[in-house]
Amino acid sequence: MKFFTQFTTIVLLLSCFLSIQAEKLKSSQSCEFQAIFNFGDSNSDTGCMSAAFYPAILPYxxxxFHEAVDRFSDGRLIIDFIAKHLGMPFLSAYINSIGTSYRHGANFAAGSSTIMRQNKTYFDGGTPFTLEIQVEQFNQFKSRTGKFFTQANKSSYTRHFPKPEDIAKSIFILDIGQNDIADVISKVGKEDSHALISNIVEYFSKQIQSLHFFGARTFWIHNTGPIGCLPVAMPIHNAHNNQTQVVGYLDQNGCVNSQNDLAKEFNKKLKDIVVKLREQFHDASFTYVDMFSAKYELISNANKSGFVDPSGICCGYHENGYHVYCGNKATINGKEIVTSSCEDPSKYISWDGVHYTEAANQWIANRILDGSFSDPPLPIAQSCQITH
Known part of the structure; x- marks a missing residue:
């Protein structure tokens, strides 16, 4: 009897050990994504706005790339480093029809894009490519490319487009919301910012649900960054701002607290939405990526990481409230201002006062790809795992 009890105990322990090892093996397996579909704003736009309106100019x-390319940076964006990490080529913008390949996905992100619908034109600082439109563009992409694979000569399309069954094996990345928060900031004191932010995240949830309906199953969702730390928001580049002397207006890094607080509120509500989506869709994985913390860590440790002061801007003219963005020129107080880039962009976090340099993008990408800033804390290559 004693021997039988010992034997049973050993069997149970062995079974438990094998189960744990199986779970470890499962958690270490790569998802082997077939494609990337990206949705967002200028932080991940790889050609939409240039194709739709004006072509890129140097020094962008x-x-x-050593030439003008369709990115709001001096080089690669975070989405470019993500694609490289997953073993895929750079994503082509969906509406960029020249020299494009969509075999490994498409990029629907567009500069100035928002989650909410806009009443402004591009020339008024708006964009027609809101998240809702980007999601509909994906639906069209899926529908149109799917038809190719029902034709007799479908083999000729496999080199250019993902197969219909690859949609469920793809990763859907979303990096949008910064422009919505900027709009909320502009309405502070005029409208209820808490209600506005709630509406934004609820509308975001609807677009995620639409993507799920269209076949998306793995979501990698970035929250919004510290908008109050963008150099163009800092008082050093806005001498006309009369709030700079108010106690608590700025944090230890010179960032505008009130603006970052709104971003934090958006991020908290966004995370709550992601939790609800997990509860609603048990056949999908949702990874929430804390971009705010990753970017703020870089800003807080700029010097230790080899960068100049985070308020520094590599390209453009930003003085006394006047802003001439990179690659443009203007006449201010009778003096012609011609913008050019700094001698070494790799030393700067900010490229043009709003967007990050390639060096900063790479620094951030290296921090988020291993899951260090993710919930659940899974590397991006394993983010297809469903956790509830």
Whole structure:
């Protein structure tokens, strides 16, 4: 009897050990994504706005591409480093029809994009490519490319487009909300910012649900960054701002607290929405990525990480409230201002006062890809695992 009890105990322990090992093996397996579909604003736009309106000009793209490319940086964006990490080529913008390949996905992100619908035109600082439109563009992409694979000569399309069954094996990345928060900031004192933010995240949830309906199953969702730490928001580049002397207006890094507080509120509500989506869709994985913390860590440790002061801007003119963005020129107080880039962009966090340099993008990408800033804390290559 004693021997039988010992034997049973050993069997149970062995079974438990094998179960744990199986779970470890499962958690270490790569998802082997077939494609990436990206949705967002200028932080991940790889050509939409240039294809739709005006082509890119130097010095945008000068560091990595050595020519004008359709990115709001001197080189690669975070989405470019994500694609490289997953073993895929750079994503082509959905509406960029020249020299594009969509075999490994498409990028629907567009500069100035928002989650909410807009009443402004591009020339008024708006964009027609809101998240809702980007999601509909994906639906069209899926529908149109799917038809190719029902034709007799479908083999000729496999080199250019993902197979219909690859949609469920793809990762859907969303990095949007910064422009919505900027709009909320502009309405502080005029409208209820808490209600506005709640409406934004609820509308975001609807677009995620639409993507799920269209076949998306793995979501990698970035929250919004510290908008109050963008150099153009800092008082050093806005001498006309009469609030700079108010106690508590700025944090230890010179960032505007009130603006970052709104971003934090958005992020908290966004995370709550992600939790609800997990509860609603048990056949999908939702990874919430804390971009705010990753970017703020870089800003807080700029010097230790080899960067200049985070308020520094590599390209553009930003003085006394006047802003001439990178690659443009203007006449201010009778003096012609011609903008050019700094001598070494790799030393700067901010490229043009709003967007990050390639060096900063790479620093951030290296921090988020291993899951260190994610909930659940899974590397991006394993983010297809469903956790509830």
């Amino acid at each position: 793209g000068e560091t990595f």
